[in-house]
Amino acid sequence: MRLSFFLLLSLFLVSCSEEDVNSGYEAIVENDTLSIEIPDYFPEVTYNFEANPPTEKGFELGKKLFYDGKLSSDGVVSCGFCHIQDFSFTHHTHIVSHGVNGALGTRNAQPLQNMIFMNEFTWDGAAESLDAQPIIPITAEVEMNESFSNIIDKLQADEEYPQLFAEAFENGEVNTDNMLKAISQFLVMMVSADSKYDKILKNEGSQFTAEEEAGKVLFDQKCATCHAGVLFTDQSCRNNGLPIDPEYDDEGRSRVTGLQADKYKFKVPSLRNIQITYPYMHDGRFQTLAQVLDHYDSGMVVTENLDPVFQQNENLGISLTEDEKQKIIAFLETLTDDNFLLDDRFAEF
Ligand code: HEC
Ligand code: HEC
Structure with a gap:
C-alpha cells in the first residue's frame, strides 16, 4: 500500500x-x-x-x-x-x-x-x-x-x-x-495531487471504470512517451505536428536557444486538470479534447523537426478509432483535481 x-x-x-x-x-x-x-x-x-x-x-x-x-x-x-x-x-x-x-x-x-x-x-x-x-x-x-x-x-x-x-x-x-x-x-x-487518478494510486478506495481503465492502457501505449510519469510530461520540448499558423509563426524553443533544430518545438505540457484547461496547445487552437485527438489521429502535418514518434507508421501521427479516442478522454478526465481547483487557500476572495 x-x-x-x-x-x-x-x-x-x-x-x-x-x-x-x-x-x-x-x-x-x-x-x-x-x-x-x-x-x-x-x-x-x-x-x-x-x-x-x-x-x-x-x-x-x-x-x-x-x-x-x-x-x-x-x-x-x-x-x-x-x-x-x-x-x-x-x-x-x-x-x-x-x-x-x-x-x-x-x-x-x-x-x-x-x-x-x-x-x-x-x-x-x-x-x-x-x-x-x-x-x-x-x-x-x-x-x-x-x-x-x-x-x-x-x-x-x-x-x-x-x-x-x-x-x-x-x-x-x-x-x-x-x-x-x-x-x-x-x-x-x-x-495538484488529489485527482481520481491520485486517489487510486493512494489506495483511497477509488477505482477506474472499465472505460477509464481501457483509456489508461491506450494512453500508456500511445501518449506516455512524451506525456510521461505522474506529471504527464517528460519536460522536453517537441514538435507535435501542428500546422503552422501564418499569423504568429511561433517558432517555439528555437526563440530561446537560437538553434534550427529547436524550431517549432514546445514544452510537452502536463495533462493534469486537462479537462478544464481548454483551449489547448501553445496558441489555444483547439477547444475540445476530441479536437486534440483528431489532430493526433489525422490532423498532423510535417513541419521542421516533427517528432520521430509520429513518423513510425505509414500514416503520420497516432492512429486512433473513435472508440479509442473516447476511452482516452475518459482516462484524461480522471486527472481533474477538484480539491485543488476549489482550494480556499488560493482563492481570490
Ligand atoms: C512526441 C511527443 C508527444 C506525444 C506522443 C503526444 N503528445 Fe500531446 N503534446 C506534445 C507537445 C509537444 C504538446 C504541446 C504542443 C504545442 O502546444 O505546440 C502536446 C500537447 C497536448 C495537449 C494539449 C495540452 C494543453 O495544455 O494545451 C493534449 C491534451 C495532448 N497533448 C494529449 C496527448 C494525447 C492524448 C496523446 C496520445 C494520443 C499525446 N498527446 C501524444 C507532445 C506529445
Ligand atoms: C496577460 C496574461 C498574463 C498575465 C497578466 C500573467 N500571465 Fe503568466 N502566463 C501567461 C501566458 C500566455 C503564459 C505562457 C507564456 C509563454 O509560453 O510564453 C504564462 C506562463 C506563466 C508561468 C509558467 C508556467 C509553466 O508551467 O511553465 C508562470 C509561473 C506564470 N505565468 C506566472 C504568472 C505570474 C506570477 C503573473 C503575475 C506576475 C503572471 N503569470 C501574469 C499569461 C499571463
Whole structure:
C-alpha cells in the first residue's frame, strides 16, 4: 500500500519570528513556515526551498500581489486576471492571452500547478527559474507592461504593503527581490495531487471504470512517451505536428536557444486538470479534447523537426478509432483535481 507523506519544510527551517521594522515599537510577528503534502510517487522537487522557504506571511503577501492590478500599468491586469483558479489558473475565455488595454499576446496562458517539480517554465522553456518567471509577464508590453521601479514605488506608497513586507521578510524591505520571493511562495504551494487518478494510486478506495481503465492502457501505449510519469510530461520540448499558423509563426524553443533544430518545438505540457484547461496547445487552437485527438489521429502535418514518434507508421501521427479516442478522454478526465481547483487557500476572495 502506498502512503502519502508530508514534505515538512519546517524540518530544516526553524520558524522565524521577525521584528516589525515599520511600527515605532517592537512587535514580534509569528511567521510559521508552511508544509506541502506531496505523494510519495511524485518526482523530486526541483524548487530551491532553502533559498526561499514559504511562510504564512510570505504566502499571504504573495497571494495579495498575485491578485493585485498594481503590478500592471493599467491597474487592472493582475496575474490572476490571466490565471484563474477555477480553470487550474488558465485564462479560459481567451485563446491567446489578453493584457493591458486588451493587447493580445500570442500564447495561451498555462495552468499554474506542480511548478515545484519543473525544470523550466513557459511554453518554450524561456524561464529557468520560477522566481524569475514573473519578470516576463510584468514587463511584457502585451501583458502587464509595467516596470519594477514603478511597482515598487506604488507598493511603498501603499497603506498596507510596507507592513506586510516587514512581517514576511527578515530585512523587511519593499523591493523587487522580496516581491518575487513572495509571489513564488504563493506559487510553490500549488500542488495538484488529489485527482481520481491520485486517489487510486493512494489506495483511497477509488477505482477506474472499465472505460477509464481501457483509456489508461491506450494512453500508456500511445501518449506516455512524451506525456510521461505522474506529471504527464517528460519536460522536453517537441514538435507535435501542428500546422503552422501564418499569423504568429511561433517558432517555439528555437526563440530561446537560437538553434534550427529547436524550431517549432514546445514544452510537452502536463495533462493534469486537462479537462478544464481548454483551449489547448501553445496558441489555444483547439477547444475540445476530441479536437486534440483528431489532430493526433489525422490532423498532423510535417513541419521542421516533427517528432520521430509520429513518423513510425505509414500514416503520420497516432492512429486512433473513435472508440479509442473516447476511452482516452475518459482516462484524461480522471486527472481533474477538484480539491485543488476549489482550494480556499488560493482563492481570490
Ligand atoms: C496577460 C496574461 C498574463 C498575465 C497578466 C500573467 N500571465 Fe503568466 N502566463 C501567461 C501566458 C500566455 C503564459 C505562457 C507564456 C509563454 O509560453 O510564453 C504564462 C506562463 C506563466 C508561468 C509558467 C508556467 C509553466 O508551467 O511553465 C508562470 C509561473 C506564470 N505565468 C506566472 C504568472 C505570474 C506570477 C503573473 C503575475 C506576475 C503572471 N503569470 C501574469 C499569461 C499571463
Ligand atoms: C512526441 C511527443 C508527444 C506525444 C506522443 C503526444 N503528445 Fe500531446 N503534446 C506534445 C507537445 C509537444 C504538446 C504541446 C504542443 C504545442 O502546444 O505546440 C502536446 C500537447 C497536448 C495537449 C494539449 C495540452 C494543453 O495544455 O494545451 C493534449 C491534451 C495532448 N497533448 C494529449 C496527448 C494525447 C492524448 C496523446 C496520445 C494520443 C499525446 N498527446 C501524444 C507532445 C506529445
